[in-house]
Amino acid sequence: MHSFRAAALAGVVLALGACAELSPWLSSRLPPRSVVDAISGNELRRHVATLASPGFEGRAPGTRGEELTVDYLVAELKRMGLKPGNRDGTYVQEVPLIGIASVPTASFCAGEKCTTWKLNEDFVGGSLFLQSEVNVEASEVVFVGYGLVAPEDERDDYKGYDVRGKTVVMLATEPDAMDIPGEVRPGSTRSGGSYATRALALARKRDEAVAKGAAARILVHEKNDPVGPLAAYAWSPEELEVEHRRLMHLSVSLRAEEEKVRELAALGGRDFEELKRLAKRKDFRPVSLGSLANLHVANGLRKFTSRNVVAKVTGSDPRARDQVVLHVAHWDHLGHDPARGIYPGALDNASGVAALLEIARAYASLPTPPRRTVLLIATTGEEHGLLGAKHYVEYPIYPLGQTAGVINLDALNPWGPTRDFEIVGTASAALQLALIDAAAALDRELSADTRPDMGFFYRSDQLEFSRVGLPSIWIRRGSRYIDKPPSYGREMNAAYFARDYHQPTDTPRSDWNYAGMAEQVKFTFITGYRLAMGD
Numbered sequence: 001m002h003s004f005r006a007a008a009l010a011g012v013v014l015a016l017g018a019c020a021e022l023s024p025w026l027s028s029r030l031p032p033r034s035v036v037d038a039i040s041g042n043e044l045r046r047h048v049a050t051l052a053s054p055g056f057e058g059r060a061p062g063t064r065g066e067e068l069t070v071d072y073l074v075a076e077l078k079r080m081g082l083k084p085g086n087r088d089g090t091y092v093q094e095v096p097l098i099g100i101a102s103v104p105t106a107s108f109c110a111g112e113k114c115t116t117w118k119l120n121e122d123f124v125g126g127s128l129f130l131q132s133e134v135n136v137e138a139s140e141v142v143f144v145g146y147g148l149v150a151p152e153d154e155r156d157d158y159k160g161y162d163v164r165g166k167t168v169v170m171l172a173t174e175p176d177a178m179d180i181p182g183e184v185r186p187g188s189t190r191s192g193g194s195y196a197t198r199a200l201a202l203a204r205k206r207d208e209a210v211a212k213g214a215a216a217r218i219l220v221h222e223k224n225d226p227v228g229p230l231a232a233y234a235w236s237p238e239e240l241e242v243e244h245r246r247l248m249h250l251s252v253s254l255r256a257e258e259e260k261v262r263e264l265a266a267l268g269g270r271d272f273e274e275l276k277r278l279a280k281r282k283d284f285r286p287v288s289l290g291s292l293a294n295l296h297v298a299n300g301l302r303k304f305t306s307r308n309v310v311a312k313v314t315g316s317d318p319r320a321r322d323q324v325v326l327h328v329a330h331w332d333h334l335g336h337d338p339a340r341g342i343y344p345g346a347l348d349n350a351s352g353v354a355a356l357l358e359i360a361r362a363y364a365s366l367p368t369p370p371r372r373t374v375l376l377i378a379t380t381g382e383e384h385g386l387l388g389a390k391h392y393v394e395y396p397i398y399p400l401g402q403t404a405g406v407i408n409l410d411a412l413n414p415w416g417p418t419r420d421f422e423i424v425g426t427a428s429a430a431l432q433l434a435l436i437d438a439a440a441a442l443d444r445e446l447s448a449d450t451r452p453d454m455g456f457f458y459r460s461d462q463l464e465f466s467r468v469g470l471p472s473i474w475i476r477r478g479s480r481y482i483d484k485p486p487s488y489g490r491e492m493n494a495a496y497f498a499r500d501y502h503q504p505t506d507t508p509r510s511d512w513n514y515a516g517m518a519e520q521v522k523f524t525f526i527t528g529y530r531l532a533m534g535d
């Protein structure tokens, strides 16, 4: 899952009740029961154990971990009898990437008085410019409040102030966000206090700063930041980007402890507390902090080719086999670093890739494939911005116009069977009907996203497919656990995000319940099969 709201399937909460006899018509469009029943928790356990083992070194793109992971996936898919997914006869789609290892320095002078910040102590950040040296010299430092341009909230923190070539300092959050710690406003697309809209606003704030010609940006990291300490925002030893990217970037992008920004403001004779107070107001105007920034970034650049793993089951109907259903799960994770060791990414996303393999095995064991073609894609670079998915939609193996839908899996359910599955994303009518039929087949229910504040829609590969207009969903673990108290799912999730998410402790646990995971995989397989049957 990628560390970082649009309408999710609004109001899709269907209670389908006890499993009624399925009509012969529907039964003929579902996979044989024996194939569904053969989806195995033990196989899932075996794949997770392998992919999350220390030998796979955290599965970082462009490392030995990638070699081992791709080799494992291709060998398993071949053994199961899947066909190469790429038109060139291979099981891989090459994804050219660029690795950027940034080492920034930052110093500031107000007249004769100067100060230098310490990396990782006072600030984090770098530059995503594809240059080995990025220099911002003697750039005027300007406080732009929250840096928001949000007509829907009647806010424009810039008020026409010219920030070309300047270093803009902005509060990382939104007005009032820090006054309601823990408070979220599910469903809100407006600024002002939710985790998910903050993420969105950060991208918007960046894009505004770029569009206005700012050279660099410094986000102010406040003490009670809801995500965590400054270290939680440290850049990876190597950030990744697709070669031909469309994102806008600032030349230098930093985040600094509030204390250092207060000192910087004082250096130029400004009172940061007063400025912060003013920033909350809609009539706020940018204020020069009276100092000049000297920011330097040494970038280690590395071009390399990573791979999406692709395998297919050719559709059985000559009139429908040019149409394709995609099953997606990202194989990559965060690799390892000298200080903290290996990030095994057992739940995120060895579990999803294990599921993809079990889904592949199920399709391969069908007496007759579904009418449409099914393409299974294990994507690369998800953790660094959904890069493998981004590449696929730019260079699709099957035309996007012939793609019936996309079903993504990321971080499955290891805590026992649930009554429901949560659907995050945007479905077509056909995909929605496939979900309803799969729920009926397994006597389960569909729930809408119960944690819109977490911004899951933006945080995994389904986003990139949605962006180009495809029906694209993430089938997430449900929240109503069978034979558990109602709060169980929420507690398990909270514990996972607090302790193990993107940490070296995301390891396979002996107490994981693979029966629940197998149910989620069965549901996903039936949904994909049903969509691939067309109507």
Ligand SMILES: [Zn+2]
Residues within 6 Å of the ligand: 001, 002, 003, 348, 383, 502
């Ligand atoms: Zn992740």
